[in-house]
Amino acid sequence: MAAAVCAFILTFTTLGPTVVSGVLSTPTNVRLTSYNMNLMLTWDPPDRPASGLVYTTQSKSSVSDYKVGCVNISNLECDLSHLNNSIFEYGKYTGRVRAQSGTESSAWEESNQITLDKDTIIGSPNVSLVSNGAAIEVSIKDPVFAISALRKVYHSANYNITYWKDGQREKARSNSNIQQNRVVLNDLDPLTKYCVQVQIITERTPNLSKPSAAVCESTTTEEEVPWVAAVGTFCTVAMAVALVVVAVVYRKHMSQFLCPKDTLPLHLKEYLLAPPNSSMYLVMRNSHPPDEIYHQVSIIADGRPTTGGSKENLQQTA
Structure with missing residues (x-):
């Protein structure tokens, strides 16, 4: 053992x-x-x-x-x-x-x-910015899923938009519960650089999505009031339509104005229509045509042979 x-x-x-x-x-x-x-x-x-x-x-x-x-x-x-x-x-x-x-x-x-x-961990959205005067338009694109799509899986998904002046992250402001994928940030200072970051919030996941990369854009001067541009466009279109209508209605008058018919002065008409009173013209008009003097000409063959024919033929022809 x-x-x-x-x-x-x-x-x-x-x-x-x-x-x-x-x-x-x-x-x-x-x-x-x-x-x-x-x-x-x-x-x-x-x-x-x-x-x-x-x-x-x-x-x-x-x-x-x-x-x-x-x-x-x-x-x-x-x-x-x-x-x-x-x-x-x-x-x-x-x-x-x-x-x-x-x-x-x-x-x-x-x-x-x-x-x-x-x-599942939701990836970061793609964010792009467009400056519009003293406002910035934020465009958000959802991450691509391996199966299905974010809005089909999470019908009530919202965006949390955080924005701040460049270099002042500690003073960041947020807009929450945003469902639109295009948002305009209006409460901004002109001629200032702002940075934006976005996260996705859903009801069925305990955590926020991965944050997007911080994207920065500068505002410009105060934006033009929208109705001013609309009124300007309307006036331009109205004037163009009015010009077309006037051209169609008064085309005959405009044609006469632009291409007038030439008229002779009255004294020229009287001068041109008056009968001629020149003595030479009257003599020539009333005289008979002169007799033409001419002499009768006869053409007689000289009887010499020519190339391509005989003397007999020439005599017969003569």
């Missing part, structure tokens, strides 16, 4: 605990998280890692069995969002992972459970 115990202790000391157990250690610190409605499973290597380790992951919801996620990967994370046909905005999910080395596999190590719409 003592010999058998000694042999067992010798074997254990020589081969080590891994060979004796024949099973790999499981991954550690397995956790399931969500950012912008994705589903990410992460973990740390086993306490006694072996060479050439790869990992396989699975996930399940509260109403379904485990489904395969990533297979034989060497990374320490797996994005389960590609299983979007099986992921729903309001589902509860759990993940698990195991290590593999050759033909050996560890036991499955399960993660925490998360409720996607409550536990």
Whole structure:
């Protein structure tokens, strides 16, 4: 009996605990998280890692069995969002992972459970500013979700807008419960640089979203009263329409004014229409045409031959 115990202790000391157990250690610190409605499973290597380790992951919801996620990967994370046909905005999910080395596999190590719409971390919105006189227009664009969209998941999502003069963050002011994605900040000083930061607030998540990057813009002079520009535009259009109407109604008169017909003075008309009284003209008009003197001319052939014909032909022709 003592010999058998000694042999067992010798074997254990020589081969080590891994060979004796024949099973790999499981991954550690397995956790399931969500950012912008994705589903990410992460973990740390086993306490006694072996060479050439790869990992396989699975996930399940509260109403379904485990489904395969990533297979034989060497990374320490797996994005389960590609299983979007099986992921729903309001589902509860759990993940698990195991290590593999050759033909050996560890036991499955399960993660925490998360409720996607409550536990997801909402990313920061995208913010842009446009200066309009002594006011600044804030345009907000929601972060892109892995599945669905922010307004479909959180119907009552609001924005918390914080703004301050550049260099005076400690004196920041806030506008809360804003649902519009375009907001005009009116209570600003002209010719001053302001910075704006926005966060998203929802009823089903305990924390605010990630804050947006601080964006800065300078105001200009006092903005023009909106109705002044509207009146100016209306007057311009009205004058253009009036000019068109006048041109159509009085086109005949305008044509005569712009292109008048030429008229001769009365004394010129009388002079041109009066009969001529020149004595030479009267003599020439009343005289008969002179007799034309002329002499009769006859053309007689001289009888000499010409090129291309004979003398007989010329005589006959003559």
